[in-house]
Amino acid sequence: MKKFFLVAITILIASTLVFTSCVKPEKTRTELLTQAKSWTLTAATSDPAYQLSLGAPITNLFDGYISSCELDDYITFNANGSQILNFGKDGSTHPCDVAQTLKEKSLGNWSLANDDTQLQFYFPAYEQKVTATIITLNETTLKLSLPIHEDDGVISSPNYRGPKDAKTIRDYVFTLTYTAK
Numbered sequence: 001m002k003k004f005f006l007v008a009i010t011i012l013i014a015s016t017l018v019f020t021s022c023v024k025p026e027k028t029r030t031e032l033l034t035q036a037k038s039w040t041l042t043a044a045t046s047d048p049a050y051q052l053s054l055g056a057p058i059t060n061l062f063d064g065y066i067s068s069c070e071l072d073d074y075i076t077f078n079a080n081g082s083q084i085l086n087f088g089k090d091g092s093t094h095p096c097d098v099a100q101t102l103k104e105k106s107l108g109n110w111s112l113a114n115d116d117t118q119l120q121f122y123f124p125a126y127e128q129k130v131t132a133t134i135i136t137l138n139e140t141t142l143k144l145s146l147p148i149h150e151d152d153g154v155i156s157s158p159n160y161r162g163p164k165d166a167k168t169i170r171d172y173v174f175t176l177t178y179t180a181k
Contacts, residue, residue, distance in 0.1 A: 029116045030079070032137050036180035038074035038086060039142055041066070043177035044125075046148075050172055061174065066125045073124065074181060075107070083107040085124055119144060123176075132176070142178040147171070 027035070044066055049057035052064050062071070076084040086104045107122035113131065123130045123146070132144035150170045 027139075029112055029134070029137055032139060033077040033110075033112075033119075033142070034079045035139070036077075038076050038181045039178035040072070040074045040181055041070075041125075041176060042179045043175075045175045046172050047175070048172065050174075051170065061125070070125060075121075075124075075178070077110050077121070081109045081111060083110040083121055085122075135175070140180050142180070144176045144178075146174040146176060148174055 033039075044061035045059050046061055046065075047059070049059045050061065050065055051057050055064055058064055062068075072088050074086050076086065078084065083106070084104050085107050107124070108129065110119065110121040112118065113120055116134075118131050118133055119142075120129060120131045122128065123132075126146075126148075130146055132146040134142070135145055136143035148171070150172070151168070
């Protein structure tokens with residue numbers, strides 16, 4: 001009986017070692033961002049509803065905040081920290097600007113901050129570098145929470161409070177979902 005028990009324990013320990021040695025280490029957030037050839041914005045919402053300057057409030061930012069010609073653009077986060085905006089699925093000229101003949105545009109650098117919980121990057125629809133909190137990051141999805149502060153139609157980063165005589169101040173949180181391609 002002792003031999004049987006000893007053999008069973010030995011087999012159990014050997015099996016445990018075999019299975020635990022096959023577990024792949026988790027990828028870092030940098031690896032997850034840079035492994036995708038491109039990230040396309042597939043959902044964008046605002047809370048509270050974003051007030052368009054010439055229209056009704058919208059919660060879906062594709063309904064007037066983000067131009068329809070930008071929907072097939074994609075971002076590439078390179079391992080060297082550079083960020084590239086590619087115009088269109090097929091790399092054709094940018095449909096938002098007929099005179100635009102570039103297939104891609106450098107957006108500067110991206111970086112992770114605050115123990116890799118925040119992504120600092122250039123958000124094309126916002127036209128400036130922003131700091132967003134990472135909600136989800138895996139091999140297929142990048143979901144971000146981005147605070148937006150606006151004074152009388154002038155959008156700014158959260159630290160900017162605009163002119164002291166501003167009549168309307170609005171704060172929003174944009175939730176941006178990118179899908180890896």
